[in-house]
Amino acid sequence: MSPAPLVCPACRHVVGGDLHVRTLAPVGGLLGCDCGATYPVVDGIPIVFRDVDTWLRSEGVEALRRHDLPDDVAARIAVGTGGAAARNASLVDVYTRSREGALQDWLRDRIAALDGAILEMGAGIGASSRPDVLALDHNLALLRHHPAARVCGDAADPPFLPASFDAVVLANVLDSCAQPGLILAQADALLRPGGRLIVTCAYAFHEDITPRGQRFGPQELAAALDGRAPLLGYGIPHRRIEEIDRVAWPLALSERLTHVHAAHALISVKSG
Ligand SMILES: C[S@@+](CC[C@H](N)C(=O)[O-])C[C@H]1O[C@@H](n2cnc3c(N)ncnc32)[C@H](O)[C@@H]1O
Numbered sequence: 001m002s003p004a005p006l007v008c009p010a011c012r013h014v015v016g017g018d019l020h021v022r023t024l025a026p027v028g029g030l031l032g033c034d035c036g037a038t039y040p041v042v043d044g045i046p047i048v049f050r051d052v053d054t055w056l057r058s059e060g061v062e063a064l065r066r067h068d069l070p071d072d073v074a075a076r077i078a079v080g081t082g083g084a085a086a087r088n089a090s091l092v093d094v095y096t097r098s099r100e101g102a103l104q105d106w107l108r109d110r111i112a113a114l115d116g117a118i119l120e121m122g123a124g125i126g127a128s129s130r131p132d133v134l135a136l137d138h139n140l141a142l143l144r145h146h147p148a149a150r151v152c153g154d155a156a157d158p159p160f161l162p163a164s165f166d167a168v169v170l171a172n173v174l175d176s177c178a179q180p181g182l183i184l185a186q187a188d189a190l191l192r193p194g195g196r197l198i199v200t201c202a203y204a205f206h207e208d209i210t211p212r213g214q215r216f217g218p219q220e221l222a223a224a225l226d227g228r229a230p231l232l233g234y235g236i237p238h239r240r241i242e243e244i245d246r247v248a249w250p251l252a253l254s255e256r257l258t259h260v261h262a263a264h265a266l267i268s269v270k271s272g
Pocket residue numbers: 095121122123124125126127136137138139142153154155156170171172173176177178
């Protein structure tokens with residue numbers, strides 16, 4: 001179960017500038033909120049979306065998976081089942097084959113140096129082997145391979161209290177999501193003043209994931225992490241302390257085909 005208190009996204013709202021939240025508590029095998037919303041917990045991973053049923057319609061096949069299936073059996077069944085199961089099995093293969101590379105080393109090194117409560121947003125199978133981070137992703141299949149505590153949820157609507165983390169990692173997420181500006185702003189909101197943000201991005205936007213109006217380039221990201229200019233309308237009060245561009249990020253798409261992205265990596269500190 002998550003080490004951080006989980007917030008109910010279904011009833012979170014702002015009244016007169018104040019944020020009203022309720023936290024979740026066990027109700028049988030589920031997590032429940034006083035508002036009546038319930039969230040499944042699968043193999044110790046809470047599934048906490050504002051609209052869980054919409055997520056279940058696309059990804060529920062993964063949630064119903066027997067927890068004791070060996071990976072090769074699960075992968076074989078996923079291929080036969082098709083749809084989200086097959087897509088997820090192929091993503092798991094790509095990321096488990098792609099643990100080595102310059103960006104992967106940079107991330108492991110920088111994450112190893114972080115202190116306090118750490119959140120990895122859009123964590124996938126994890127950018128480090130640190131067991132004390134908290135991993136958030138909307139892909140349950142990838143999260144099953146993450147070594148740390150995990151929550152399946154939406155990084156654009158994260159089920160955590162504001163200012164509850166000392167560090168947030170956004171590794172290769174901003175160009176793999178629908179609302180990168182909002183996700184960056186949510187990462188900032190979850191940080192305590194003085195907290196650290198690690199962001200890496202290869203600007204490899206996909207037509208069917210990130211709408212054109214939501215895309216950006218390296219200058220815009222650097223300006224946002226400098227606190228100089230908003231990214232896609234969301235300003236964050238940060239001071240950039242590290243930047244390295246064109247770091248090789250190899251992704252082994254198959255045994256014989258590796259795509260190497262030139263990634264941009266930045267670290268900033270939230271102003272107090
Ligand atoms: C390119 S992968 C990077 C994974 C990992 N951070 C890494 O560097 O290996 C992008 C990840 O972001 C996740 N993701 C994209 N949009 C998301 C969202 N709105 N909420 C949660 N996770 C999201 C995907 O499921 C995927 O695991």
